[in-house]
Each structure stands twice: as structure tokens, then as C-alpha cells.
Amino acid sequence: MLELAILGLLQEAPMHGYELRKELATKLGTLRAAISYGTLYPTLKRLHSAGWISEQATETDIVPPMTSKRGRIVYKITAEGKERFADLLAQAGPETYDDAGFGVHFTFFSRTDRATRLRILEGRRRRIEERREGLRDVLARAGDRLDAYTLELQRHGLDACEREVRWLEELITNERSGRTPSAATGGTSDPAAGPAAEAPPEEPAPHRDRP
Amino acid sequence: MLELAILGLLQEAPMHGYELRKELATKLGTLRAAISYGTLYPTLKRLHSAGWISEQATETDIVPPMTSKRGRIVYKITAEGKERFADLLAQAGPETYDDAGFGVHFTFFSRTDRATRLRILEGRRRRIEERREGLRDVLARAGDRLDAYTLELQRHGLDACEREVRWLEELITNERSGRTPSAATGGTSDPAAGPAAEAPPEEPAPHRDRP
């Protein structure tokens, strides 16, 4: 999961660990808690030894006019890494539907083809619906056996589930009619711009590489 | 965290692993995903060797008239375990404020003294408020740098944060005025609610409208 996130961010631009972590924390939203270095660095090492990314130690002599930061390690995605990213991006399994997995995948939706987006959205919806049904059952069947606090927790959870299902429903509807999500809250009517909305499954988004 | 959950459930009644897991799944709400056996059994073993719980192998001869279940292991909390539970219940650290920790603690709120309940509720609120501020900053400062999907994810996260803060606020208000959570729509006042109070006065049936 984290592997996908790292590859995705490095596809936008090369970065060093510290930077990566901040991007991770802000972009990956609420579903995915801030990643820790105890996870990040071993994962980077793993990705490197797998050949998906390259490490480039930056010494002070590289950029003398700059603030001359002490040796950082800049990570850059490789061609194999891009393939790997595309593979991970296209697959939609059970781990894609839990909070963390869904959050990461959703973050890269503008680089995902529409069929996959729909599969993921529907899988997530199903997952949340199941959770919601479980909560309803508990409340209906055993509601009077539970103490007031537990009950309140269940109610709050149920409310959150219902809300998320509605959100997903809206996204799915938009997706089917070929709109970007921002159209929902009155963004510019810009049917073809931004994400790789209706572009055929070939080459979604032009990401800039070095010339 | 799981330790607290297990001790808490075993305080209600002795149980075997399978049962424990089901209780865990239903009671601990949405904040805490269903626990796996790969976690449960090692934890039970750990709790046993620490002396907090006892293991009692149930052979078929124990309860002949019953369905004669094949050898299960029934776990029972010990006196030391109860002390341990009380200790864990009373402490409110940073790990008490994340999703999983908060969910577990909240589940046992009816066995927690009011001062601790308040500390936990306020700590959780602060945590969510920080998350909310972070989201608002991203949306305000870098909103136009983000693609439509990432933006939508942030908005949804922000909405969930605001909603949870309101929920917590309400709970805190009720707590200060000595009401149980279900009394939100008007209830009895219980000024003498002390530590480890027995189940709060059962409120009228939950009014959940049927579609």
C-alpha cells in the first residue's frame, strides 16, 4: 500500500525522505494516518533493492549557490518502477477497499482509468454498506442490551457509514456520466480537462519527465 | 490497546476466543476494525503469562447436557487482571486519541470515571481539531495545486472532521452537565454518577425511523 503511495508521489517529482513524508501526510487525506519514518525508510530501501526507485546522494558540491543542504538522498522512480506503479494502480482487490488502501488509490484517481475507478468506488461502497448493515443489525437486535455509551458509538458509526455511502454514490454517478468530482459543488464546467477523464485507457496523464 | 479491550470484555463474562472475537467486532464500533486471530491468540497467550487472565479448557464432561462442544478454552479475568484493567482504563495518553484507542476507551465509558471521560473526550477533540486545521490549510493554501480527486478527498475528510468535532462537543457538554449520551434529546440528570458506576439508567428505546 505504502509502496503504491511512494511510487505515485515519486512519479510527480524526485524527492528525499523528509519531503516524501510531508507530501504523504498532506495528500493522503484522513483515511491514511501520517506515515512514520520507521516505515518509510525500510520501504524505500525495499523499493530500491527491487529496482523500482534509484537513490541519488546529494552532496554540497552539486548545488553550490543553494542553501548547501547537507547530504540528502534523493529518490527517483525508474522505468520499472513506473510499470510497477501502473500495475498496482490497475488492480482492485479487497485491500483496496479498506480505509488506508482506498485513500491511497483515490489520491491517484486522476491517473487511473475510468473502469478501475468505478470498480474501486463500487467495491468500497459495498464494503461500507456491509459495515452499515452490521451496525443496523446490532442497533435493531441488541440495542437494548448495550449501555448508553456503546450505543452512542454505534449510532455515530452508522451515521458516518450512511454519509460515506451517499458520498460514494454521488461519485459513482458522476463517474458514469463522465464528470470530475469538482463538478458536484459547482466547479467550472470543464468536462474533458484536468484528470484523464474520458481519455482512452492508453496514456492517461502527461507527467513531465526530464526532456 | 487490544489488551484493554479483551480485559474489558472478559470482565463482563468469561469467554473463549471465537466468542471474544465476535464481541470485539460488534461492540468496538467502526473506529476499530475487526480483530484477526493472528492477533487475538498471541495476545491471549501474553495476557495469560502475565497473569491477567486464566485459561480453562472445557472438556465434554463439564457440561454433559449441553451440545457437548469439543474442547474450547474459556478465558476468565483474574483479580490482577481487573486491577490492570482499571489502570489502563484510567490513563489517557496520546494513543488514547487515535481512532482505535478512542473507540476502545469509549466502549468502556460506562465503567470510566467522569474526569477521565472528560479528559479523553477533550483529547480526542483536540486531535481531530488539529487534523481539521491541517485539512483547511491545505484546501486554502494549496487547493488550486491539487487535482480534482485529491481535492474531493480532502473535502470529504474535512467534512468528517467537522462532524466529529460537533459530536464530541455535544458529548462533552452532556458530560459536564451529568447526562448520559442518549439524553441528548432531553433526559434525566444524574449528578451523583461516580467512578465505575453501574450501567447508566436505561433510556427509552432508540427512535430510529424506518424507511
Added chain:
DNA sequence: GTTGCGATGTATCGGCCCGATACATCGCAG
């Protein structure tokens, strides 16, 4: 000036927890 402090930056270790997997038994339907 130097001393301290917060942000930047890389790295490891112990430990919690998960998913997959492997067994074995029970009750029941085909």
C-alpha cells in the same frame, strides 16, 4: 560570539497487528 533551540534529515529496533493458512469438529442438507 556563543549558546541554545527548532526545523531538517537519515536510520534502527522492539513490538503490535494483519492476512493467509492449516487443522479439526459439529450439525445439517442433499
Added chain:
DNA sequence: CTGCGATGTATCGGGCCGATACATCGCAAC
């Protein structure tokens, strides 16, 4: 009587976290 789903206990590899350590940089206080 045979398979099959629910019940039940258990382990293993690995992802991920929190705590911790260590080093440099820029800046402000004294």
C-alpha cells in the same frame, strides 16, 4: 454418507508504528 458451512484453535511472514538516536542548519536571545 458425503460434502459443506459454521465453529474453534493456532502459527507464520511481513507491514507498519512509536520511540529513539544522531547530525546539521538557520536564527534569535543573551
